[in-house]
Amino acid sequence: DAGVTQSPTHLIKTRGQQVTLRCSPISGHKSVSWYQQVLGQGPQFIFQYYEKEERGRGNFPDRFSARQFPNYSSELNVNALLLGDSALYLCASSPGLAGGPGELFFGEGSRLTVL
């Protein structure tokens, strides 16, 4: 079975630009979460979506937005990129049986560099 897939794997942007990251969850999983990991730190929660609705949001500015599609795939958008947005962006999926994250399974991540 395919795991969580993310695209693109690497990308370089300049300050002020916008970026869209994509994620396909494990088949049958209805919950998708996004995490940001900067160098030397543990991942930090950005969003959780379950059944196409936002279920949780971390402490990130409004420049960060996301959505989940009817097939449960998801996009993370970041506008007006700052140098500090350079990070590994991780997508995770879970069965979401109870609406919470449950056991999370992560993709390989999208590594964003902002110049």
Place this chain on the structure above:
Amino acid sequence: GIQVEQSPPDLILQEGANSTLRCNFSDSVNNLQWFHQNPWGQLINLFYIPSGTKQNGRLSATTVATERYSLLYISSSQTTDSGVYFCAVEGGDQAGTALIFGKGTTLSVSS
């Protein structure tokens, strides 16, 4: 919010040695997972263990929820065990939504 502390921050071992990684958390949790992050950045699930003990090959984990800690044991370590080990919990005011990660333990195993 809930705090997660991992120790030690760094660990250097010779191949074949055993090790214990610790995770302390500040509030009751509904979910606790251990991950291994490989050099390419992917987080690999090791254990989903909100309580009790589990074993998988050379690795085992124990969570004592009432005392708010979890331990990850690695026996007969191999060079492929190198990487960063994260403990992550769900609970507190983020219950039902987010995993809160510790800062990780960086393990280096040399041959």
